Structures are given as C-alpha cells and as structure tokens.
Amino acid sequence: MPVGYSELPELSAVAGVRLSAQAAQVRYEGRDDLVVMELAEGSRCAAVFTRNAFCAAPVIVAREHLAQHAPRYLLINSGNANAGTGAPGLDDARRSCAALAKRAGCDAAQVLPFSTGVIGERLPVQRIESALDGALANLSENNWSAAAHAIMTTDTVAKGVSLTLSIDGQTVTLTGMAKGSGMIRPDMATMLAYIATDAAVESSALQNCIQQAVEQSFNRITVDGDTSTNDACVLVATGASGAAVLDDAHPDYPAFCAAVSEVSTRLSQLIVRDGEGATKFVTVRVEGGHDSAECLQVAYTVAHSPLVKTALFASDPNWGRILAAVGRAGLSQLDIEQVELWLDDVCIVRDGGVAQDYTEADGQRVMNQDEILIRIALGRGAASETIWTSDLSHDYVSINADYRS
Amino acid sequence: MPVGYSELPELSAVAGVRLSAQAAQVRYEGRDDLVVMELAEGSRCAAVFTRNAFCAAPVIVAREHLAQHAPRYLLINSGNANAGTGAPGLDDARRSCAALAKRAGCDAAQVLPFSTGVIGERLPVQRIESALDGALANLSENNWSAAAHAIMTTDTVAKGVSLTLSIDGQTVTLTGMAKGSGMIRPDMATMLAYIATDAAVESSALQNCIQQAVEQSFNRITVDGDTSTNDACVLVATGASGAAVLDDAHPDYPAFCAAVSEVSTRLSQLIVRDGEGATKFVTVRVEGGHDSAECLQVAYTVAHSPLVKTALFASDPNWGRILAAVGRAGLSQLDIEQVELWLDDVCIVRDGGVAQDYTEADGQRVMNQDEILIRIALGRGAASETIWTSDLSHDYVSINADYRS
Known part of the structure; x- marks a missing residue:
C-alpha cells in the first residue's frame, strides 16, 4: 500500500x-x-x-x-x-x-x-x-x-x-x-x-x-x-x-x-x-547551502544511504547515520559546528553535537509517523533544495530479488 | 557466515x-x-x-x-x-x-x-x-x-x-x-x-x-x-x-x-x-577507461546500485540493471557500442546489445557462484580499477533495521 x-x-x-x-x-x-x-x-x-x-x-x-x-x-x-x-x-x-x-x-x-x-x-x-x-x-x-x-x-x-x-x-x-x-x-x-x-x-x-x-x-x-x-x-x-x-x-x-x-x-x-516496499514518505530538505548543487549533493547522499533508509524503515531515530551521510557528501570546508539537523520540528543536532533539549522520545515520536521531514541546515549560504524519498524495507529486497523469476 | x-x-x-x-x-x-x-x-x-x-x-x-x-x-x-x-x-x-x-x-x-x-x-x-x-x-x-x-x-x-x-x-x-x-x-x-x-x-x-x-x-x-x-x-x-x-x-x-x-x-x-547480510563476494573490474577516476566512477555506481545488489542476492543474471548503472554513471560521451559486459568468462553485452553467443544458462551458471567477477570494458582508454563488494539481502535490512533495538 x-x-x-x-x-x-x-x-x-x-x-x-x-x-x-x-x-x-x-x-x-x-x-x-x-x-x-x-x-x-x-x-x-x-x-x-x-x-x-x-x-x-x-x-x-x-x-x-x-x-x-x-x-x-x-x-x-x-x-x-x-x-x-x-x-x-x-x-x-x-x-x-x-x-x-x-x-x-x-x-x-x-x-x-x-x-x-x-x-x-x-x-x-x-x-x-x-x-x-x-x-x-x-x-x-x-x-x-x-x-x-x-x-x-x-x-x-x-x-x-x-x-x-x-x-x-x-x-x-x-x-x-x-x-x-x-x-x-x-x-x-x-x-x-x-x-x-x-x-x-x-x-x-x-x-x-x-x-x-x-x-x-x-x-x-x-x-x-x-x-x-x-x-x-x-x-x-x-x-x-x-x-x-x-x-x-x-x-x-x-x-x-x-x-x-x-x-x-x-x-x-x-x-x-508507491516506492518499492516503501513504508515511509520522506522529504529531505537541505537549507543554508552555498548553492543548489551542494544542497542536492547532501540531500541525495542522505536519501540514498542504505543505513539511513533502513533506520527509517525501523522507525529508529538513529540520527548518527544521517550525520555520517552529511559528513561524507563531499562538501569542502564544511564547518560541522554550524550544521543543524531536524526531524520535523525536533532539533536533534546543533553546535557539533546532540542538541541539549533533544530527547529520544521526541525523535521517536517523529520517526513513528508515516511522513517525515528530514531538515538539514548547513549554515553557510542562502540556497535550499527539497527532494522526496522512501525507506528501504524487506519488501524492497523481495520485490527486486524476485522481479524476473 | x-x-x-x-x-x-x-x-x-x-x-x-x-x-x-x-x-x-x-x-x-x-x-x-x-x-x-x-x-x-x-x-x-x-x-x-x-x-x-x-x-x-x-x-x-x-x-x-x-x-x-x-x-x-x-x-x-x-x-x-x-x-x-x-x-x-x-x-x-x-x-x-x-x-x-x-x-x-x-x-x-x-x-x-x-x-x-x-x-x-x-x-x-x-x-x-x-x-x-x-x-x-x-x-x-x-x-x-x-x-x-x-x-x-x-x-x-x-x-x-x-x-x-x-x-x-x-x-x-x-x-x-x-x-x-x-x-x-x-x-x-x-x-x-x-x-x-x-x-x-x-x-x-x-x-x-x-x-x-x-x-x-x-x-x-x-x-x-x-x-x-x-x-x-x-x-x-x-x-x-x-x-x-x-x-x-x-x-x-x-x-x-x-x-x-x-x-x-x-x-x-x-x-x-563478512559484509552485513552478504551472500556473494563480488569483484567489479572496470577496464578501458580514460583514467582511474572514471573507472572508479563506473565501478562504484554498479557496486552501489540497489537493483544490481538485489539481483546478485537473487543469483539473477539481470544484466540490464548493470548496464543501466553504467549508463547513469555520468561518463561524458560514452559510446555504448564500445562497451562490453562480462560475468566471469561469459560475455553478455557487445556492440550495444546482447552478445550473439550469450545464453541465459551461461549467465545463470556464473550468478549461482558465491564469488563473481563483473567486468566492464569501456573501450576508450588504458586505465583500469578493481573494487570489491557484496550483495543486498534480507539480512542486510534486518541487521540495520534492528541494530539499536
């Protein structure tokens, strides 16, 4: 469904x-x-x-x-x-x-x-x-x-x-x-x-x-x-x-x-x-980039990460995987102290570490939803981009392992 | 195992x-x-x-x-x-x-x-x-x-x-x-x-x-x-x-x-x-590139494709997915007529289409192995690169969806 x-x-x-x-x-x-x-x-x-x-x-x-x-x-x-x-x-x-x-x-x-x-x-x-x-x-x-x-x-x-x-x-x-x-x-x-x-x-x-x-x-x-x-x-x-x-x-x-x-x-x-095996509809919004290209670069690195996608499938607020994806997206001179990570209205990362007022219960509440916004603020410019993706589930593997047989 | x-x-x-x-x-x-x-x-x-x-x-x-x-x-x-x-x-x-x-x-x-x-x-x-x-x-x-x-x-x-x-x-x-x-x-x-x-x-x-x-x-x-x-x-x-x-x-x-x-x-x-959930050990070798960078670009695009990885898991010689990954790797002016695709010793693609002597049985024989070589000959230079990867299985999803819980 x-x-x-x-x-x-x-x-x-x-x-x-x-x-x-x-x-x-x-x-x-x-x-x-x-x-x-x-x-x-x-x-x-x-x-x-x-x-x-x-x-x-x-x-x-x-x-x-x-x-x-x-x-x-x-x-x-x-x-x-x-x-x-x-x-x-x-x-x-x-x-x-x-x-x-x-x-x-x-x-x-x-x-x-x-x-x-x-x-x-x-x-x-x-x-x-x-x-x-x-x-x-x-x-x-x-x-x-x-x-x-x-x-x-x-x-x-x-x-x-x-x-x-x-x-x-x-x-x-x-x-x-x-x-x-x-x-x-x-x-x-x-x-x-x-x-x-x-x-x-x-x-x-x-x-x-x-x-x-x-x-x-x-x-x-x-x-x-x-x-x-x-x-x-x-x-x-x-x-x-x-x-x-x-x-x-x-x-x-x-x-x-x-x-x-x-x-x-x-x-x-x-x-x-209707993504193959999708159980979540996920909006990835990257703000505060130098230009559109680097916003998309970060957004797609997050959206394509199998570890992020399996965490979404598990409704697991394992935000470390999102952060690791941002970190490997290849942006030059990214100042991690400026990066903020939000799930919907919940700020998870600020000043290079977990936000002081973040609680696992808040992250879990958002992750339990069918529709989730992952918002990444890079804090280095005025460009922004939005893309849409889904999670990676057992059904994705089943559908694509069985497609021809 | x-x-x-x-x-x-x-x-x-x-x-x-x-x-x-x-x-x-x-x-x-x-x-x-x-x-x-x-x-x-x-x-x-x-x-x-x-x-x-x-x-x-x-x-x-x-x-x-x-x-x-x-x-x-x-x-x-x-x-x-x-x-x-x-x-x-x-x-x-x-x-x-x-x-x-x-x-x-x-x-x-x-x-x-x-x-x-x-x-x-x-x-x-x-x-x-x-x-x-x-x-x-x-x-x-x-x-x-x-x-x-x-x-x-x-x-x-x-x-x-x-x-x-x-x-x-x-x-x-x-x-x-x-x-x-x-x-x-x-x-x-x-x-x-x-x-x-x-x-x-x-x-x-x-x-x-x-x-x-x-x-x-x-x-x-x-x-x-x-x-x-x-x-x-x-x-x-x-x-x-x-x-x-x-x-x-x-x-x-x-x-x-x-x-x-x-x-x-x-x-x-x-x-x-020992890749998470791995059932195959896959060598991706790209030959005939202009330089090392474009060989790696093609190799990683193939190795990261969830569709290629699920086909490997299914032992399905669905080589179209490999070809599609090569095609989207972003190489400029790639002449698809020059590209060859091999699974071990079996030539699957040549002259822009299926090799004349290819049979599904030959592809299936290689895909049934635990260790597989995907060899892509770009036909446009002398550089080559080799990387190693695994398939994408149900166990990968289970391991990563359950890791924290």
Missing part, C-alpha cells in the same frame, strides 16, 4: 485525447499491458527523456519521430523495456510504430513508442501488432483509468490526477497519469508520465513548461538511486477547449505552468509513496 | 606488541569489548583516518596525540563510536586516554583512542576506566585472537591474518586484525584495522607504506556506500626483530610494502566477505 494514497481518483476526460488499454500479453497474463493514446489533429506535444547513456530503443525512436512530426499517437507497453537490445531493438520499436500507423492511416513518424519493464529481452512485436485493431476500435476519452492501470509494472496502485484552471475565463482541464516505483532517481527514472490538456499552447512555451515542471518534480525524487533507460514525460496540449493560444507572453501562461507543475509534483510524489 | 572464510586463522605474536581484551560492558553483556595494545618503547606508528567531515571524537584525539608523541598504547572499544557527541565526546576520549596513561606511567598523548559502535551516545568512561587495571595485568603477546574478537560489532567472525617475510636475511612477522562489516565504502569505512610488525621502519617510509596499502585495499571496498565517522588503519613497527632499519631506499623496502599491502588487501576483502 502506498504511503498516504489508496486509490486512483476519478480522472477527467481531456477533449482531443482518446485512449484504449489492451491485453497484448507482452509479458503479463490476464491484464492490460498496451495503451494507445490518440491525439487530435493540431495537438502540440513536448517531452523530456532519460539522460541514461544506455537509453532504450523506444527513447531513441521517440526522439527521432518527435523531431520530424507533430505526433498523432502514443504507443505504450508495459512488461518489456526494449532496452539493451541493440539494433534489433530499434527495429522492433520502428516496426511497432509502423504497424500502428498503417492501421491508423498516418505516418510512422507520427507515432511515439514507449516501453517499460524488463531490460534486455526482445519486444514481442507480433503480439503488440495483434492487439492494435482492438486498441483502435476501443479508443475513448473516458479510458484514462484503464490506461493508468495498463502502464503499471511493479506499481501497487495506478497513479493519476486531474485538475482544472481558467484561461481567459475559459475552463481547461489537465489530466496526468504516471507509472514507476523502483529504479527512481533524479534525472528521470523508470518512470513514464503523460499529462494532457485541452488548452492550446504554442510549441516552445509547451516545451519550457514541461522542462521546468520535470526539474522540480520528477527530477527531485529518488527511491533507490537507480535511473532507468526508459524514462519519459510527455505533455500534450490539444487546444480542443477552444481557449486562447498560450505563449510565454500570455498573462495566463504562469498559471498554466503552475498547474502543470502541480500535476507533475503530485504524480512524482505518488511514485515515491 | 562470511563468503569464503569460516574462522580466524592462528595469528602470530609480534615481538614488542602485547595485547589484552576485557569485558568493560561498554554496551554488550558477556563479551570482551575493550582492547589495550601496548607498543614497546621505540616502536614507530603510522595511521590513516576517515575523511568524513563528522569525524568522531577519538579520531580527532588520536590525530592530535599522534602528532605529539610516539604512541605507547592503543585503547580500543567496541559498542560505542563516541561520534556526534560534540565537546563532551572529546572530553570523554581524552579522559579515557588519561586514565590509561596514569596507570601505565606514560603521557596521555602517548595513548591513541579508537571507538566503534553506536553513534551519538556518550562513552561510558567510568566503565572503561574500571576495566583498565585488569587490561594492563593481562597484557600478552599471544592475545591477538582475543583482541580480534573484542573489536567486533556487527561482524559475524573475527578477522585477522599473519605472514612473515625476510629482511636482510632476517625473518620478520606481520600480523593484522580488522573489524567492519556494514557502513563500508571507499575512503575508509566503519572499519578499524591494526597491523603490527617486528620489523624496524623509518617513520616516513612507514607512513608512505600504509597510505599506499590503504588506497588499494580498504579504499577499494564497499558494502553499502556508507562511510563511517570512525575509520582508522594503524601500522606499527616495533623493530624488536633486530632486523635492519628500513627506509625507502632499502632494497627490501618494496618487499615490505608488498607484504603490508597483502595483509591490508586480505583484511579488507574479509570485511566484504
């Missing part, structure tokens, strides 16, 4: 986006594992992809296609990542796109492929192809929930969020869905996220918007420090609401960006809440 | 070094947890300490004392790290040294303190002091085994090694002991190591020797990526063998350094073999 999230809320249709979910038996039996998203003619699409050097075949093909045409279809499968598959994998991704394009009557480059699942196995293109007729026949604006379920891998719950905002007095909708729970880290993770709106947004404004949103959301979460070969986040604006076209000079553009950020942040936090 | 090591071998006495182990009830009941090592007058001593910014009180005091005097006593306790204890902790470390010095009739600065165990709790100086008379009364050259047991914390087995070599035709002895099993990482870890020899070695030659040895041994192992606040490695040369004094121009100096490296490497590998 995810921390502080129990089930997918109702997701609003977005005019101009139709979806369908199919059981193509890519890997799983008895569940949907293939999603087709159809974007209305004239939709604009912006995307951010993984920075992993071994990026998967669909990422390479999606980047190529996106550079050529405005996409009309997104083709997403779970169960197989089509990564580490070399030239045959690229061919598989291209053949899948071509198969859908042929049936839908568009150019193959108007289809963007996305895959998530096991690395290093050939994509079963034949089985995907066999499911495409059914997929196209079942397209509907009301299939967001089915799609959010079909893209899951080790996720224990489908993830999505909808909200509305007003542009020039006209209501527009944003709906997003995401999958991901392990292999989560900055710079995008085993994470696929799709956000669509019926607002109309000019292309470069749309791209700026998603990049900023990803930087402060999907690039600020970590479950286990591992980044994936397949991460992607796509933002689609269909314009079907009839609202005015936004560019970055429009007075409602900041509000639109804030809404996209809100959807991204909520989806990214859902991924952490 | 450590991987490939079952019990402490017989450790040879080193003329000029007497030890004793006592039960001081620092934390544990019914076991020794305090060691005094007495070094004969005229012994030389060199040491390497943790680089963690939050270094523990005993590290600070040991550094101070070492700068002032040739040490006559090492005072080591397990069960409490005296770290994160601020000014009172420094005072505790100094008082412990003074208490031993008073009874032994030397200067307090001739005692080096070492502590390992829980962080953030005051050292029970009174209980340590109460055990000192017994400790001094029981000093013997034949107590290495008892001492190696007394310094253990989460170790499941005592760790030590002895060897002899010839200097100018005279046989000298080296005996080393170490403790450590979690919080192990480059740049020294929760790791204490003491190596003594009855050879005579000039001071700067002794310091060079231990620094080189540590760099290629204790600084090349990782269990969980966490470095400790307390790490120390000490090399003592008593000169009691009567062998010629070695300086760095002596023809036997290289052989002596090689022997110290051999002892360091064996001790450091024992720490990994």
Whole structure:
C-alpha cells in the first residue's frame, strides 16, 4: 500500500485525447499491458527523456519521430523495456510504430513508442501488432483509468490526477497519469508520465513548461538511486477547449505552468509513496547551502544511504547515520559546528553535537509517523533544495530479488 | 557466515606488541569489548583516518596525540563510536586516554583512542576506566585472537591474518586484525584495522607504506556506500626483530610494502566477505577507461546500485540493471557500442546489445557462484580499477533495521 494514497481518483476526460488499454500479453497474463493514446489533429506535444547513456530503443525512436512530426499517437507497453537490445531493438520499436500507423492511416513518424519493464529481452512485436485493431476500435476519452492501470509494472496502485484552471475565463482541464516505483532517481527514472490538456499552447512555451515542471518534480525524487533507460514525460496540449493560444507572453501562461507543475509534483510524489516496499514518505530538505548543487549533493547522499533508509524503515531515530551521510557528501570546508539537523520540528543536532533539549522520545515520536521531514541546515549560504524519498524495507529486497523469476 | 572464510586463522605474536581484551560492558553483556595494545618503547606508528567531515571524537584525539608523541598504547572499544557527541565526546576520549596513561606511567598523548559502535551516545568512561587495571595485568603477546574478537560489532567472525617475510636475511612477522562489516565504502569505512610488525621502519617510509596499502585495499571496498565517522588503519613497527632499519631506499623496502599491502588487501576483502547480510563476494573490474577516476566512477555506481545488489542476492543474471548503472554513471560521451559486459568468462553485452553467443544458462551458471567477477570494458582508454563488494539481502535490512533495538 502506498504511503498516504489508496486509490486512483476519478480522472477527467481531456477533449482531443482518446485512449484504449489492451491485453497484448507482452509479458503479463490476464491484464492490460498496451495503451494507445490518440491525439487530435493540431495537438502540440513536448517531452523530456532519460539522460541514461544506455537509453532504450523506444527513447531513441521517440526522439527521432518527435523531431520530424507533430505526433498523432502514443504507443505504450508495459512488461518489456526494449532496452539493451541493440539494433534489433530499434527495429522492433520502428516496426511497432509502423504497424500502428498503417492501421491508423498516418505516418510512422507520427507515432511515439514507449516501453517499460524488463531490460534486455526482445519486444514481442507480433503480439503488440495483434492487439492494435482492438486498441483502435476501443479508443475513448473516458479510458484514462484503464490506461493508468495498463502502464503499471511493479506499481501497487495506478497513479493519476486531474485538475482544472481558467484561461481567459475559459475552463481547461489537465489530466496526468504516471507509472514507476523502483529504479527512481533524479534525472528521470523508470518512470513514464503523460499529462494532457485541452488548452492550446504554442510549441516552445509547451516545451519550457514541461522542462521546468520535470526539474522540480520528477527530477527531485529518488527511491533507490537507480535511473532507468526508459524514462519519459510527455505533455500534450490539444487546444480542443477552444481557449486562447498560450505563449510565454500570455498573462495566463504562469498559471498554466503552475498547474502543470502541480500535476507533475503530485504524480512524482505518488511514485515515491508507491516506492518499492516503501513504508515511509520522506522529504529531505537541505537549507543554508552555498548553492543548489551542494544542497542536492547532501540531500541525495542522505536519501540514498542504505543505513539511513533502513533506520527509517525501523522507525529508529538513529540520527548518527544521517550525520555520517552529511559528513561524507563531499562538501569542502564544511564547518560541522554550524550544521543543524531536524526531524520535523525536533532539533536533534546543533553546535557539533546532540542538541541539549533533544530527547529520544521526541525523535521517536517523529520517526513513528508515516511522513517525515528530514531538515538539514548547513549554515553557510542562502540556497535550499527539497527532494522526496522512501525507506528501504524487506519488501524492497523481495520485490527486486524476485522481479524476473 | 562470511563468503569464503569460516574462522580466524592462528595469528602470530609480534615481538614488542602485547595485547589484552576485557569485558568493560561498554554496551554488550558477556563479551570482551575493550582492547589495550601496548607498543614497546621505540616502536614507530603510522595511521590513516576517515575523511568524513563528522569525524568522531577519538579520531580527532588520536590525530592530535599522534602528532605529539610516539604512541605507547592503543585503547580500543567496541559498542560505542563516541561520534556526534560534540565537546563532551572529546572530553570523554581524552579522559579515557588519561586514565590509561596514569596507570601505565606514560603521557596521555602517548595513548591513541579508537571507538566503534553506536553513534551519538556518550562513552561510558567510568566503565572503561574500571576495566583498565585488569587490561594492563593481562597484557600478552599471544592475545591477538582475543583482541580480534573484542573489536567486533556487527561482524559475524573475527578477522585477522599473519605472514612473515625476510629482511636482510632476517625473518620478520606481520600480523593484522580488522573489524567492519556494514557502513563500508571507499575512503575508509566503519572499519578499524591494526597491523603490527617486528620489523624496524623509518617513520616516513612507514607512513608512505600504509597510505599506499590503504588506497588499494580498504579504499577499494564497499558494502553499502556508507562511510563511517570512525575509520582508522594503524601500522606499527616495533623493530624488536633486530632486523635492519628500513627506509625507502632499502632494497627490501618494496618487499615490505608488498607484504603490508597483502595483509591490508586480505583484511579488507574479509570485511566484504563478512559484509552485513552478504551472500556473494563480488569483484567489479572496470577496464578501458580514460583514467582511474572514471573507472572508479563506473565501478562504484554498479557496486552501489540497489537493483544490481538485489539481483546478485537473487543469483539473477539481470544484466540490464548493470548496464543501466553504467549508463547513469555520468561518463561524458560514452559510446555504448564500445562497451562490453562480462560475468566471469561469459560475455553478455557487445556492440550495444546482447552478445550473439550469450545464453541465459551461461549467465545463470556464473550468478549461482558465491564469488563473481563483473567486468566492464569501456573501450576508450588504458586505465583500469578493481573494487570489491557484496550483495543486498534480507539480512542486510534486518541487521540495520534492528541494530539499536
């Protein structure tokens, strides 16, 4: 069960986006594992992809296609990542796109492929192809929930969020869905996220918007420090609401960006809440750094420490492990006398040692919570950063030791 | 049970070094947890300490004392790290040294303190002091085994090694002991190591020797990526063998350094073999890098990946996780077509995808072994590096979630 999230809320249709979910038996039996998203003619699409050097075949093909045409279809499968598959994998991704394009009557480059699942196995293109007729026949604006379920891998719950905002007095909708729970880290993770709106947004404004949103959301979460070969986040604006076209000079553009950020942040936090084996949702905030980079350096060292994560799992206020992680984060000339460590409102470390008024009972009270803030004040500057992470439990080991078997 | 090591071998006495182990009830009941090592007058001593910014009180005091005097006593306790204890902790470390010095009739600065165990709790100086008379009364050259047991914390087995070599035709002895099993990482870890020899070695030659040895041994192992606040490695040369004094121009100096490296490497590998919850002993070798730094960058990214470590625990040849770790290691302009991945003698990845002759059965055969070599050839230079690590098991989580309770 995810921390502080129990089930997918109702997701609003977005005019101009139709979806369908199919059981193509890519890997799983008895569940949907293939999603087709159809974007209305004239939709604009912006995307951010993984920075992993071994990026998967669909990422390479999606980047190529996106550079050529405005996409009309997104083709997403779970169960197989089509990564580490070399030239045959690229061919598989291209053949899948071509198969859908042929049936839908568009150019193959108007289809963007996305895959998530096991690395290093050939994509079963034949089985995907066999499911495409059914997929196209079942397209509907009301299939967001089915799609959010079909893209899951080790996720224990489908993830999505909808909200509305007003542009020039006209209501527009944003709906997003995401999958991901392990292999989560900055710079995008085993994470696929799709956000669509019926607002109309000019292309470069749309791209700026998603990049900023990803930087402060999907690039600020970590479950286990591992980044994936397949991460992607796509933002689609269909314009079907009839609202005015936004560019970055429009007075409602900041509000639109804030809404996209809100959807991204909520989806990214859902991924952490559903982190593999997670029993805690942990915010790590580092303040008082010289710059953003060193704040992130400390935050990720703490968030990735297996000793900190197992202490969180045990609800053990073993703050020495947090301090040791701060100490090895590699900051030059860190004055430990200036460092403060807080768990929520409880100050644990001050002046290089335990705070005088700290009691184990206070630390234990915070550690017993499902949601915990670890706040580290470096006392040497004005920069701050916040990231979100989970603990390291027996279930994390079980899930990842058993994933392929 | 450590991987490939079952019990402490017989450790040879080193003329000029007497030890004793006592039960001081620092934390544990019914076991020794305090060691005094007495070094004969005229012994030389060199040491390497943790680089963690939050270094523990005993590290600070040991550094101070070492700068002032040739040490006559090492005072080591397990069960409490005296770290994160601020000014009172420094005072505790100094008082412990003074208490031993008073009874032994030397200067307090001739005692080096070492502590390992829980962080953030005051050292029970009174209980340590109460055990000192017994400790001094029981000093013997034949107590290495008892001492190696007394310094253990989460170790499941005592760790030590002895060897002899010839200097100018005279046989000298080296005996080393170490403790450590979690919080192990480059740049020294929760790791204490003491190596003594009855050879005579000039001071700067002794310091060079231990620094080189540590760099290629204790600084090349990782269990969980966490470095400790307390790490120390000490090399003592008593000169009691009567062998010629070695300086760095002596023809036997290289052989002596090689022997110290051999002892360091064996001790450091024992720490990994006894890594918390370890079921595998894994060598990660990265070849063909531009320089040593990028080889280590890739090696540690692979060795620290929770997904790689859980796959190792499951004996699952899930090489995609290794590839994904290589891809996110941050090497600029990595040409994935040039990268090869091997498990022992089995080539898995070549030309950007699965090697044509690779079979899952071959990968499974290697993964079923207790000792595994992961070899990554980057194909872009002549540098190489080797590190040693372990897997991530349920027992790792249990040990670290239950440590304080």
